[in-house]
Amino acid sequence: MNNLLDILFRRHKKELLAFAERQSNVNIAEDITQEAFLRLMQHPNLAAIENHRAYLFKTAANLSKNAHEHEQIRSRYAPDEAIELEQLVCPLPALEFAIAAQQQIECFLAVLTQLPEVVQHAFILSKLDGLSYPEVAEALGISGKSAQRYVFKAWQHLIQHLGNDFLGDNLTR
Structure with missing residues (x-):
C-alpha cells in the first residue's frame, strides 16, 4: 500500500x-x-x-x-487593520498591582475594625455604599446627627492611622 x-x-x-x-x-x-x-x-x-x-x-x-x-x-x-499584539491591553491589573491593592484593603479593614461596630457600619454605609446621613441613620436606627458624628469619627481614625494619601480621592466624595 x-x-x-x-x-x-x-x-x-x-x-x-x-x-x-x-x-x-x-x-x-x-x-x-x-x-x-x-x-x-x-x-x-x-x-x-x-x-x-x-x-x-x-x-x-x-x-x-x-x-x-x-x-x-x-x-x-476581520477588522480593516490588523491589530498588533502589543496594542492589545489586558483589562486585568498586573499581579503586583492586584497584590498591592489586596494588601491596602486588608490594612484599611484592619484599621477600620478597631472602631466600634456602629461606627464601622456608619462609615461603610456613607462612604462605600454612598448613602446620605439620613439614610445611614435610618439603616442603623440612630439619629442623623449621630450618623454624621460616627462617619467623622471613622474618618479621623483612618486618617490618623493611614494618612490622607492612603485614602485618596475615592472615599472623600
Missing part, C-alpha cells in the same frame, strides 16, 4: 500542486496538495478507489473551495 502511495505521489504531485495554485492562493497550494495526499492515504479502502488521480484532484478542488470560503468569511468579519 505504501508503495502505491509513493508511486501516486511521484506521479501526480507536480500537476496537483499546479492545479491547487490555480484553484486557490499560491501560499496555501502546498498545504492543499499535502492534505489531498493525506486524505487519500487515510482512506479506509485505497484499493476500492477506481481513479486515484481523480480522487486527488476532487479532494484538492474541495479543499481549495473551503479555503476560499473561509477567507471570504474571515475578511468580512
Whole structure:
C-alpha cells in the first residue's frame, strides 16, 4: 500500500500542486496538495478507489473551495487593520498591582475594625455604599446627627492611622 502511495505521489504531485495554485492562493497550494495526499492515504479502502488521480484532484478542488470560503468569511468579519499584539491591553491589573491593592484593603479593614461596630457600619454605609446621613441613620436606627458624628469619627481614625494619601480621592466624595 505504501508503495502505491509513493508511486501516486511521484506521479501526480507536480500537476496537483499546479492545479491547487490555480484553484486557490499560491501560499496555501502546498498545504492543499499535502492534505489531498493525506486524505487519500487515510482512506479506509485505497484499493476500492477506481481513479486515484481523480480522487486527488476532487479532494484538492474541495479543499481549495473551503479555503476560499473561509477567507471570504474571515475578511468580512476581520477588522480593516490588523491589530498588533502589543496594542492589545489586558483589562486585568498586573499581579503586583492586584497584590498591592489586596494588601491596602486588608490594612484599611484592619484599621477600620478597631472602631466600634456602629461606627464601622456608619462609615461603610456613607462612604462605600454612598448613602446620605439620613439614610445611614435610618439603616442603623440612630439619629442623623449621630450618623454624621460616627462617619467623622471613622474618618479621623483612618486618617490618623493611614494618612490622607492612603485614602485618596475615592472615599472623600
